[in-house]
Amino acid sequence: MTERLDGRQAPPADAAGGPSTGPAAPPSKKPRLGPSPAVAIAFLLPAALLLGIWVVYPIGYSLFRSLFDASGQGFVGLGNYATIFTDSGMLTTIRNNLIWVVVAPIVVTTLGLIFAVLTERIRWATAFKLIVFMPMAVSLMAAGVIFRLVYEENPDRGVANAILTTVHDTFSSSQGYPEARPREGDQSPVTDQNGAVVTKQAAQAGQPVLIPIVGVRQEFMPDDAAPAQAPAAGDGLAGTVWFDFTPGGGGVNGAVDGSERGLPGMTVEAVSSGGEVAATATTAEDGTFRFEGLPAGSYTVRLPQSNFEASYNGLTWLGPTLITPAIIGAFVWVWAGFAMVLIAAGLAAIPRDALEAARIDGATEWQVFRKITVPLLSPVLLVVFVTMIINTLKVFDLVFIIAPASVQPQANVVALEMWRVSFGGGGNQGLGSALAIFLLLLVLPFMIMNIRRFRRGDS
Amino acid sequence: MTTATVPAPSRLEAGAPRRGLASRIVDRLGSGAVQVVMVVLGLFWLVPTLGLLVVSLRTTQVNNAEGWWSVFTKPAELTIQNYANLLGSGFTASFWNTVAITVPTTVLVIGIAAMAAYAFAWMDFPGRDTAFLVVVGLLIVPIQIALIPVASLYGAAGIFGTIPGVVLFHVAFGLPFAIFLLRNFFVGIPSSLLEAARMDGASEWKIFAQVVFPLGKPAIASLGIFQFLWVWNDMLIALVFADTGNQPMTKYLQSQMRQFGSNVDILSSGAFMSLIIPLVLFFAFQRYFVQGMMAGSVK
Incomplete structure (x- = not known):
């Protein structure tokens, strides 16, 4: 178990490419013995059927369904899409998604970079990586329960407010006698x-x-x-x-x-x-x-x-004001390990000669980090960042579990609203389909990016 | 997705001193400060889960009276009563439902994806490259897109709310990643092995079952653990497609959330039960876990 979370021990290319070296190359260039297309289709058939019925057909059906009202009988054109951008509750939802997309990927990527750099300087790096990486294995539902407990408002029960009040009371008088x-x-x-x-x-x-x-x-x-x-x-x-x-x-x-x-x-x-x-x-x-x-x-x-004055009792984490930052905190807790492990692998791949040469030329550690390490890491940082954007767009479980029912309108995100509208009591599958298509459109640029990148790497 | 972009350290790093940079920085920065910062950060990541564990091991009365950290002064208050109570509740059935959904899904995804990946890697057929690009595109399709259409399909087919319905949905959405991962691995199998088998007149099925599949074990292990965890941890698909009799743990516990505060005993012990198997798998197979993550970090 030791060392395995150390990126240097688990070279990603080997993991992905197996016995091969370098990016996957299509083996079709030279003529060789091979089965007929009929055999190929037989091998592909189960996967094609499943993907066709459960993934591809639904995209078309959702597009179609999104043009109809709740009953599915009345054609409303783009009316459901207009609702998404005019309804005040929906606008809160979209605003929350915007906060998520702007804040969460940056925080996760930055933390991952800091952790990856710092783990190179401690002897117990493997233990640290295991601890930070562990939430990846835990369901988001369990993570939600974990953070409901963390964010409990009473400082005698919620650890977040317990820490805040302790720190606060260290710096100011602790005892308050309001109304005395x-x-x-x-x-x-x-x-x-x-x-x-x-x-x-x-x-x-x-x-x-x-x-x-x-x-x-x-x-x-x-x-x-x-x-x-x-x-x-x-x-x-x-x-x-x-x-x-x-x-x-x-x-x-x-x-x-x-x-x-x-x-x-x-x-x-x-x-x-x-x-x-x-x-x-x-x-x-x-x-x-x-x-x-x-x-x-x-x-x-x-x-x-x-x-x-009343003594300090911490923050109302699960109230309408702080709910989205609080849930983003839980998201960061879940995903920082992912960012750290990927970035650490990239860090291990940086040629030490380049860093060495810069130091000999008199560069400070900060300059080395800023001018050499980060630029060389940028492909990995981009991968982590994009993955986090996609994950934030799809975030559902954490919001659903952590936000108390009364605060869910203030914490709402598109993926959750889609479920609420269609299955969670809303009963409007027309609007739900429009939200699903909206979500698909949001991830579409990254789909295209993936395809482009794959073609480049493959040819 | 990211195979091409994550650099391969083993080759680039060859011959470089491994601890050179690290030890030099330690000398300059003073490792004391870094150690302290890392311990604090480690605690930030450890404490929430620890809190769940302690809360799950104390009675409701004790949990209402004081914070879980008082366990350090009063360890005698720990009890497994909450876990014993779980046995008699609906949680037990939901645990077995989770198993009944997760195991067949993992097996089916591996089998179906391996066949498709073999075809994509080693067979010629018209439109192969385009078809594979479609698979790459499907990697990040949001599950939400299929909820409404598949729900109406299931209604027509009479499998809405059943475990097979949940399993098939999971299998379909697991396939793009699985095919992508395995195809990239299979492509690296030396062609001489396959061609020798084909020269000997072995059938494609035999080559797949006896040459490619065994050689693909490392990638299949990575895929297996990922797939297992995804399905085990899923809540959204279960919420929509599993009715109360077939609900997995995530849906059962979610239904308990409404009374949060009054039933922390069930929620905490149930949540801990739901995460113990993933944690054991994670610690046992972390090498495959990390490799799978590296090989396809978009999902």
């Missing part, structure tokens, strides 16, 4: 100031700063919140931020009672009389905080507004 507010009233030591909570009076040295908060919703109460306590005696300004609410009633407003809980993770600022933030601290599990090394002076204490 200071205990108001003449007796309260704190008040609301433009969404922030400030102490009414400057803090007295040696006196703990009490910041009572009310209105903390149960779902935002952190699991690790401990019973609130007065700060331990010590130097500097210290205090407690706590949820001034005694479950079951009782307790004294504005005082830390035994059963009340601290609010951990609050950002606390010491604000000098000039209005500048002199120090910041974060509350502990019991709600206490302490400003270390604060110069002597008069300070008020402030809980900035950021404490009272």
Whole structure:
């Protein structure tokens, strides 16, 4: 199993051409013993019948059927094609296909190139290639289920949002207490100031700063919140931020009672009389905080507004806005390995002398890559790119599985719409046939390209 | 399709130092950064499948309560209960339907395509080159084009919804790639072998069955694994042509998608079951898999 994904071990020409060398050459040039055409036709007959009935005849029938309405009785001319380009839902579909065709092939080809180049620099290249290539063997339906799980919106369940929130929380305060507010009233030591909570009076040295908060919703109460306590005696300004609410009633407003809980993770600022933030601290599990090394002076204490915003929960991947990029992400996951393996084989075929000579002449690695490697790879890159365009035009399973039913109109693509219109409840086989012909027209240029390229290679 | 354009490394590379470029770049860039980047990228490709596996091995309650990554701290929560539940559901029947569709399709495609490929490679008949160009053109015809016409044909013939109907559709759409791949391989068989057999008076069928087919084994293996995976993994054809009694796994699981969230237990374990056989095949025959992909990367 080792090394087999290494392109150098699996020369593509040998794979394709078998014992022969070079592109397939027609063996018909010289006269030789051979069977009569009747025998040839006998050998070809099963394939010809199947291709004729299941592939060629349907092209003609679809073309014909696309000119009729849903019932198949009324002739509508090009009416179904006009629908494709005027119906607003259809236009969304076509716009999505456009996004797919522009974005997905470029991303897949670029990633494949990067992976192919980078795998040349690690010792575990085979393992890496196996991992990246593996999704090729998995059905798109299973890949769809995989990514439904990845994209789950709840960051406690979907790994995409779990990563996003973790990264986000690393760079900003994590704990949010939306809708929480200071205990108001003449007796309260704190008040609301433009969404922030400030102490009414400057803090007295040696006196703990009490910041009572009310209105903390149960779902935002952190699991690790401990019973609130007065700060331990010590130097500097210290205090407690706590949820001034005694479950079951009782307790004294504005005082830390035994059963009340601290609010951990609050950002606390010491604000000098000039209005500048002199120090910041974060509350502990019991709600206490302490400003270390604060110069002597008069300070008020402030809980900035950021404490009272909802915490970051990641992106709505499967919502109407992000659904197409999200599905393209799954597509890239499936196809990057294909691009990588093909490009790696091309890379292995580049004559090392050319690169060597350029380096001796003083070219930098980037110049070598840009001016020699990429141009020499361009035939392979083109093959990968074109294959991806064809695949994006035909994309169906991933959209069908990943997009939730309510979002499918926003995620729709032509191949899926064709199925929906004809079989998935639409019941309009006239429009469905027009969409199938439209799809065929989209891949037609690549068909012609393939035929041309084959003729060139074969003659 | 791409045989002519993918360069053949074995010949061009002859004599060149294999690790020269790689080791030089490692020296310059510092392999540390590259290693880290590659590990992160590898994780990106591994984690989604790993997530599916872990989710499939936990109960609905556990999955609803916490992310699958908590398995690293609580491995004891794993259970095969979801897989046991699959046995009693409609999934088992759909698994066997997948087998009943995939195996005959693969065999038929190989047999029919090999005969045609032999004719294209080694027999003279009028219009041969044009006919082969048609095959090349058919390589990328979208399946959608045939759904409506074949559905009405099947309705008339009375095989709509049946497994033979699904198989025949798959065979027809598998043929262009199969003929293309095998023809390009057969063309490379030394003509002396065939001509000797013909001189001896062997029939064309005998030459095909006893000379060409055995020699074509590497290409047939590549084709076989590709064809098997395509059919095993297909959903579109099954959605249209297989009715509920004959549906393969993909269609069965798709029908479960509507309740996504409430039945992650069935979906995750079913999806993992559906991909385990392709994965085993992939790891066992990856050489043929890669070769087949190189030989015809347009499909």
